[in-house]
Amino acid sequence: MSDNAQIVREKLDQAVGILNEQDVDAWMVFVHETSLAPDPSLPLILGADMVWLSAFIITRDNQRIAIIGKQDTEIVKAVGGYTQVIPYVEGIRDILAAALTDLNPRSLALNYSENDVAADGLGHGMMLLLQRYLAGTGLPERFISAERIVGALRGRKSPAEVARIRAAVATTGRIFTQTGEFIAPGVSEVEVARQIHAYLKEHGLGVAWDKNGCPAISAGPDSPAGHGGPQEQYKATPGAVFHMDFGVMEANYCADLQRVWYIRKDANDTIPEALAKAHAAGRKALLAGFAALKPGVAGWEVDAAARQTLVAEGYPEYQHAFGHHIGRAAHDGATVLGPRWERYGQTPYGIIEAGNVFAIELGIEVKGYGYIGLEEDVLVTDEGAVFLSEPQTAIWVI
Amino acid sequence: MSDNAQIVREKLDQAVGILNEQDVDAWMVFVHETSLAPDPSLPLILGADMVWLSAFIITRDNQRIAIIGKQDTEIVKAVGGYTQVIPYVEGIRDILAAALTDLNPRSLALNYSENDVAADGLGHGMMLLLQRYLAGTGLPERFISAERIVGALRGRKSPAEVARIRAAVATTGRIFTQTGEFIAPGVSEVEVARQIHAYLKEHGLGVAWDKNGCPAISAGPDSPAGHGGPQEQYKATPGAVFHMDFGVMEANYCADLQRVWYIRKDANDTIPEALAKAHAAGRKALLAGFAALKPGVAGWEVDAAARQTLVAEGYPEYQHAFGHHIGRAAHDGATVLGPRWERYGQTPYGIIEAGNVFAIELGIEVKGYGYIGLEEDVLVTDEGAVFLSEPQTAIWVI
Numbered sequence: 001m002s003d004n005a006q007i008v009r010e011k012l013d014q015a016v017g018i019l020n021e022q023d024v025d026a027w028m029v030f031v032h033e034t035s036l037a038p039d040p041s042l043p044l045i046l047g048a049d050m051v052w053l054s055a056f057i058i059t060r061d062n063q064r065i066a067i068i069g070k071q072d073t074e075i076v077k078a079v080g081g082y083t084q085v086i087p088y089v090e091g092i093r094d095i096l097a098a099a100l101t102d103l104n105p106r107s108l109a110l111n112y113s114e115n116d117v118a119a120d121g122l123g124h125g126m127m128l129l130l131q132r133y134l135a136g137t138g139l140p141e142r143f144i145s146a147e148r149i150v151g152a153l154r155g156r157k158s159p160a161e162v163a164r165i166r167a168a169v170a171t172t173g174r175i176f177t178q179t180g181e182f183i184a185p186g187v188s189e190v191e192v193a194r195q196i197h198a199y200l201k202e203h204g205l206g207v208a209w210d211k212n213g214c215p216a217i218s219a220g221p222d223s224p225a226g227h228g229g230p231q232e233q234y235k236a237t238p239g240a241v242f243h244m245d246f247g248v249m250e251a252n253y254c255a256d257l258q259r260v261w262y263i264r265k266d267a268n269d270t271i272p273e274a275l276a277k278a279h280a281a282g283r284k285a286l287l288a289g290f291a292a293l294k295p296g297v298a299g300w301e302v303d304a305a306a307r308q309t310l311v312a313e314g315y316p317e318y319q320h321a322f323g324h325h326i327g328r329a330a331h332d333g334a335t336v337l338g339p340r341w342e343r344y345g346q347t348p349y350g351i352i353e354a355g356n357v358f359a360i361e362l363g364i365e366v367k368g369y370g371y372i373g374l375e376e377d378v379l380v381t382d383e384g385a386v387f388l389s390e391p392q393t394a395i396w397v398i
Numbered sequence: 399m400s401d402n403a404q405i406v407r408e409k410l411d412q413a414v415g416i417l418n419e420q421d422v423d424a425w426m427v428f429v430h431e432t433s434l435a436p437d438p439s440l441p442l443i444l445g446a447d448m449v450w451l452s453a454f455i456i457t458r459d460n461q462r463i464a465i466i467g468k469q470d471t472e473i474v475k476a477v478g479g480y481t482q483v484i485p486y487v488e489g490i491r492d493i494l495a496a497a498l499t500d501l502n503p504r505s506l507a508l509n510y511s512e513n514d515v516a517a518d519g520l521g522h523g524m525m526l527l528l529q530r531y532l533a534g535t536g537l538p539e540r541f542i543s544a545e546r547i548v549g550a551l552r553g554r555k556s557p558a559e560v561a562r563i564r565a566a567v568a569t570t571g572r573i574f575t576q577t578g579e580f581i582a583p584g585v586s587e588v589e590v591a592r593q594i595h596a597y598l599k600e601h602g603l604g605v606a607w608d609k610n611g612c613p614a615i616s617a618g619p620d621s622p623a624g625h626g627g628p629q630e631q632y633k634a635t636p637g638a639v640f641h642m643d644f645g646v647m648e649a650n651y652c653a654d655l656q657r658v659w660y661i662r663k664d665a666n667d668t669i670p671e672a673l674a675k676a677h678a679a680g681r682k683a684l685l686a687g688f689a690a691l692k693p694g695v696a697g698w699e700v701d702a703a704a705r706q707t708l709v710a711e712g713y714p715e716y717q718h719a720f721g722h723h724i725g726r727a728a729h730d731g732a733t734v735l736g737p738r739w740e741r742y743g744q745t746p747y748g749i750i751e752a753g754n755v756f757a758i759e760l761g762i763e764v765k766g767y768g769y770i771g772l773e774e775d776v777l778v779t780d781e782g783a784v785f786l787s788e789p790q791t792a793i794w795v796i
Contacts, residue, residue, distance in 0.1 A: 033515040035607050036727045040434050049608035051729065052741055069741070070717065074622055075611060089717050091740030112522035114530070117431040123518035124510035124525040125543070129743075132512070145523070201602060209433050210447035213473060224472055319468065319487050329434045331449065342489025343450055343467070345527075 004047040005079055010158040011044040012064055012081045018152045019060040025105035027149050029056040030122060030130055039121025041111055041150055043252070043328055048075045053092045056082075059103060067096055093133045101137055108139060109146035115345035118333020119150035151334035155325055156355035162379060164253035165326065165357050168208075169377050169388045172248050172255040175199065183398055185238050185263055189217040189230030192244070200248065208247030208254035208330035215246035218371045225363065225371040238265040241275065241370030242398070247330055247359075254330045256359040257389055258375035261396045271395055275372065278364045279395050281313035282374045286391075289322050289337070289360055290378065293352060293385040299323075300348035302337040306362060315364050321348070323360040326377060330359070356380040357388070402445040403477055408556040409442040410462055410479045416550045417458040423503035425547050427454040428520060428528055437519025439509055439548055441650070441726055446473045451490045454480075457501060465494055491531045499535055506537060507544035513743035516731020517548035549732035553723055554753035560777060562651035563724060563755050566606075567775050567786045570646050570653040573597065581796055583636050583661055587615040587628030590642070598646065606645030606652035606728040613644035616769045623761065623769040636663040639673065639768030640796070645728055645757075652728045654757040655787055656773035659794045669793055673770065676762045677793050679711035680772045684789075687720050687735070687758055688776065691750060691783040697721075698746035700735040704760060713762050719746070721758040724775060728757070754778040755786070 019027060031039045034049045045056055052069030059065075063083055066076050070087040077085055088095050100108070112127065113119035122130075131140045157165065175196060182195055193215055200207065207214040212229045220237035236242050242263055247255035260279070262271045289306030303322040311317060321338025324331045335350025337358060361375035374392065378385040417425060429437045432447045443454055450467030457463075461481055464474050468485040475483055486493050498506070510525065511517035520528075529538045555563065573594060580593055591613055598605065605612040610627045618635035634640050640661055645653040658677070660669045687704030701720040709715060719736025722729045733748025735756060759773035772790065776783040 032518075033727075033729050033731075036438050036729060036731060037515045037518060038436070048610055051607075075608075075627060078610075078627055088741075093740055110522075112526070114523045114527040116523075117435045117521070120430075120435060120521035120523035122522050123515070124508075124520050124522045125512045125514075125518035125545075127522040128510070129512040147523075204599060210473075212446055229473060229476055329431075331431050331434060333431075333434060342491055343486075 005081070007158065007160050008045060008047050008079055009081050010160060011153060012058065014156065014158065015045065015058050015149070015153055016060065016062050018149055019058065022148055022152075024060065024107055024109050024144070024149065026057055026059045026103055026107075027109040027146050029111060030054075030126060032126060037123060039111055040118045040329070040333065041121055041153070044153060046076070046079055048079060055092065055096050057099065057103070059105070063103070065099060067092060067099060097134055097137055100134065100139055105142065107142045107144045109144050109149050111146050111150060113145055113147040113150070115347050116147055116151060116333045118154055118329070119145070119147040151350065152353070154327060154332055155334045156353055157327060157357050157379075161253065161327065162355075162357065164251050165255065165377070166388055168248050168250040168253050168255040169257070171205065171250055172246065172257050173389060175246070175248065176244070176257065176259050179244065180261060180396055180398065183236050183242055183261060183263070186235050188232050188235045189219050189223065190232045192217060193230040196246070206249035208249050208256055215244050218243040221368050221370045223370070225365065225373065236263050236398070238263050239269070241366070241372060241395075243371045243373050245373060245375065247326075252328055254326050254328070254332075255377055255389070256326050256330045256375060257377065258361060258363070258373040259392055259396065260372050261398050263398050271397065272369065274366055275369055275395060278315065278366050278372045279374070281310060281315055282362055282364050282372055283393065284313060285310035285362055286360060286374050286376065290385050293323075293337070293358065293360070293378065293380060295352055295354045295380060295382060297352050298348065299335045299337045299350050299352065300340050302352070303339050303348065306360070307339065310362060310364075318362045320361075322362060323358040326357055326359045352380055354380055354382045403479070405556065405558050406443060406445050406477055407479050408558060409551060410456065412554065412556065413443065413456050413547070413551055414458065414460050416547050417456065420546055420550075422458065422505055422507050422542070422547065424455055424457045424501055424505075425507040425544050427509060428452075428524060430524060435521060437509055438516045438727070438731065439519055439551070442551060444474070444477055446477060453490065453494050455497065455501070457503070461501070463497060465490060465497060495532055495535055498532065498537055503540065505540045505542045507542050507547050509544050509548060511543055511545040511548070513745050514545055514549060514731045516552055516727070517543070517545040549748065550751070552725060552730055553732045554751055555725060555755050555777075559651065559725065560753075560755065562649050563653065563775070564786055566646050566648040566651050566653040567655070569603065569648055570644060570655050571787060573644070573646065574642070574655065574657045577642065578659060578794055578796065581634050581640055581659060581661070584633050586630050586633045587617050587621065588630045590615060591628040594644070604647035606647050606654055613642050616641040619766050619768045621768070623763065623771065634661050634796070636661050637667070639764070639770060639793075641769045641771050643771060643773065650726055652724050652726070652730075653775055653787070654724050654728045654773060655775065656759060656761070656771035657790055657794065658770050659796050661796050669795065670767065672764055673767055673793060676713065676764050676770045677772070679708060679713055680760055680762050680770055681791065682711060683708035683760055684758060684772050684774065688783050691721075691735070691756065691758070691776065691778060693750055693752045693778060693780060695750050696746065697733045697735045697748050697750065698738050700750070701737050701746065704758070705737065708760060708762075716760045720760060721756040724755055724757045750778055752778055752780045
């Protein structure tokens with residue numbers, strides 16, 4: 001069995017368990033030409049692209065039905081894990097309506113969500129099409145959002161998934177170490193990014209987010225922090241900070257870490273007080289969030305623990321969430337460890353579960369020196385969070 | 399200006415022209431965390447990923463407004479082409495509602511479509527969110543599908559886009575030639591695919607569709623045709639056909655070609671009559687479709703010209719469409735050169751335009767020998783179609 005097939009089996013089994021736990025009869029992933037319009041759930045339950053309109057129906061009594069274009073039959077059979085594979089040629093409509101009518105679920109969960117983009121894989125046009133295809137069957141009235149199902153399925157990493165994230169985190173850590181050897185006064189952000197991209201290419205590794213901003217680098221006091229692309233004009237500057245936010249995608253799973261260096265003015269130079277103090281405060285806040293990160297806690301409570309600690313240390317609030325799931329994407333959807341701001345919708349109200357993997361992060365802008373960002377990757381266990389990365393405990397020196 | 403920025407400028411200008419031509423006041427691409435849930439239109443008008451809820455509004459009077467998360471400001475400014483870049487921190491709702499109310503468009507085109515997956519980038523949950531955000535403004539009542547706008551924008555390739563596709567087609571042609579040198583009796587489908595993937599990796603090239611089925615290979619009489627993954631059990635077989643469907647993605651643009659070889663039993667063996675005849679009939683049908691492919695013609699008419707020719711030659715109809723757009727995806731959405739079957743929705747009714755680039759294809763299963771597939775890439779000009787690939791005029795011999 002391929003690696004992909006193994007994860008798909010684990011996730012399909014997990015999905016059946018979640019349907020039972022949430023008392024939902026059936027969940028359907030309805031897709032079309034997925035290389036163009038991917039549904040984020042499909043890699044979990046299939047791991048291949050479909051060309052025609054396709055429906056993957058999973059039921060609480062453990063049926064797994066794939067209704068797919070004839071052309072895609074071999075691909076779906078090769079993945080395995082489906083109890084029925086039904087190919088069609090001219091149209092999916094009648095076969096789909098018959099299969100669903102036959103199942104007669106009390107409710108049918110579909111991938112739409114106002115909050116979680118990972119659970120919003122069904123296009124609005126696809127929804128209109130489905131409503132039209134199933135008109136008169138009584139089924140559209142039973143549509144519900146699969147938000148909670150997808151959130152649980154993506155969020156609870158299986159052992160194989162955790163192993164892959166762990167590998168991606170380790171690789172990312174090694175690349176940070178190598179990058180530290182490459183950085184020298186006058187080396188530009190673009191040069192560092194180019195060096196890293198060359199290494200990735202050579203080793204067949206991907207980036208965890210948009211390549212133009214991965215790594216995201218802030219060299220010196222004037223380079224804006226954030227996910228902006230590296231710029232030639234900003235260079236490693238003696239007496240200032242060099243900050244990098246970066247993660248690899250390895251075997252389809254991501255890491256997301258931040259590290260900071262201080263570029264010494266000369267051999268006798270040491271880390272300025274203002275930087276050491278800011279980093280220590282950032283670390284205290286990060287550890288406060290880390291300590292709060294336990295099964296049963298709401299996302300916003302974890303953010304609040306870190307945010308309040310930072311403010312109590314005399315620094316301004318960071319303008320983003322403290323943490324986000326990582327997995328197949330660097331921002332893997334579902335519960336956000338964030339403040340209850342409008343842009344996070346309902347996601348900060350999600351409840352932490354064992355098996356969740358988060359990147360936790362925060363940062364402080366230190367005037368005249370640059371950006372101090374801290375970010376680590378952690379796994380939630382029944383007993384609390386454990387680090388998957390080796391935390392940066394102090395600013396590194398160059 | 400980067401290559402990407404150049405295409406984005408061309409496409410933004412084109413979009414304004416299309417809005418005027420179609421008499422639509424404004425088109426909005428509304429996205430969220432696009433690395434997880436990409437909208438197929440975003441690469442055309444931005445070419446970067448956004449992390450937060452973001453809105454890109456283009457108007458017929460040439461305003462291009464980007465309302466984006468603060469974190470993404472540098473990325474959007476670096477791309478350029480937008481007349482206003484409005485960053486937000488806590489939420490997009492009020493800024494978006496104010497900007498749209500201010501524009502007061504008679505209609506606001508959004509990316510949803512029952513027919514064209516490339517125009518269906520707005521998730522159903524995102525639509526619900528937008529309706530909620532704009533409730534009471536009178537705007538949701540003015541939402542219309544951007545299907546025709548997106549179809550025209552994706553379909554009419556700019557000169558820079560055609561140049562990229564041409565390069566991808568040339569590279570794909572070279573890989574087919576190399577593959578012909580590698581194929582020998584007993585070489586398995588998996589070995590050929592592995593060889594090609596190694597070449598792609600070495601040269602930093604991507605695949606035009608799902609890697610597991612790109613190349614798709616049918617070696618010998620028993621290997622099923624279609625996009626199924628290469629299998630170890632099927633090998634290049636003397637006295638039978640070796641068929642491959644493949645395309646690279648190079649600089650984000652795709653090619654899609656099919657080629658067939660005949661594996662001779664010995665040095666004196668020649669192509670069997672049944673194969674030569676099938677290939678000649680296939681080629682006649684392909685050229686009939688090619689001749690019909692002109693601006694102003696409907697997609698289904700092109701398919702019918704090829705389909706009827708093949709049937710008149712005494713072969714069964716192929717069970718797919720004759721042609722599809724290629725571009726950023728191997729199946730690039732919009733008009734399909736296909737029969738008026740349910741699964742193609744309204745797409746075969748689309749009208750061909752100059753600047754369209756299609757892959758045109760058909761195939762014949764020859765019992766005892768294997769699959770004869772023909773596929774070429776063509777550009778539609780005002781005078782009719784021209785080949786971007788060097789057409790295969792007869793079965794190649796090994």
